[in-house]
Structure formats: C-alpha cells, structure tokens
Amino acid sequence: MSLQDNAHHPAPQQPQEPVVGFIIDGEGREVPITEDMIQQTCTTLEESRQPAHQQG
Incomplete structure (x- = not known):
C-alpha cells in the first residue's frame, strides 16, 4: 500500500x-x-452574582 492510495479516501468531515x-x-x-x-x-x-462581602 502506498501513500497515494490514501489520497483517494477523503477524511470524514x-x-x-x-x-x-x-x-x-x-x-x-x-x-x-x-x-x-x-x-x-x-x-x-x-450578572446575577452578588459581590463578596468585604470585612473591614
């Protein structure tokens, strides 16, 4: 089997x-x-997430 044999079989899309x-x-x-x-x-x-509570 040569490399040219594979050229006739297209790859599946x-x-x-x-x-x-x-x-x-x-x-x-x-x-x-x-x-x-x-x-x-x-x-x-x-968008619905609440900002994290920052401790001070």
Missing part, C-alpha cells in the same frame, strides 16, 4: 457544532444544547 447534550422542553421534545445557550446561561449567572 467534523460537524460544525458537536452536540454535548439535550434538554427536554415543555412538550417533551429533545432540544440540543448549543454553545450559545451555555454562553448565555454563564453570562446571566455572572
């Missing part, structure tokens, strides 16, 4: 956004969790 999990919506359907959903949740969490 990767999906744009891999699915890391699902949530179940109110109607029982599986909804893929996207990176945007995670980023939005993290942003909301950061």
Whole structure:
C-alpha cells in the first residue's frame, strides 16, 4: 500500500457544532444544547452574582 492510495479516501468531515447534550422542553421534545445557550446561561449567572462581602 502506498501513500497515494490514501489520497483517494477523503477524511470524514467534523460537524460544525458537536452536540454535548439535550434538554427536554415543555412538550417533551429533545432540544440540543448549543454553545450559545451555555454562553448565555454563564453570562446571566455572572450578572446575577452578588459581590463578596468585604470585612473591614
């Protein structure tokens, strides 16, 4: 087998956004969790955090 034999077999393409999990919506359907959903949740969490109480 030569290196040229491998040139005829293209590499499998990767999906744009891999699915890391699902949530179940109110109607029982599986909804893929996207990176945007995670980023939005993290942003909301950061904005809701209370500043640490400073002792003086």
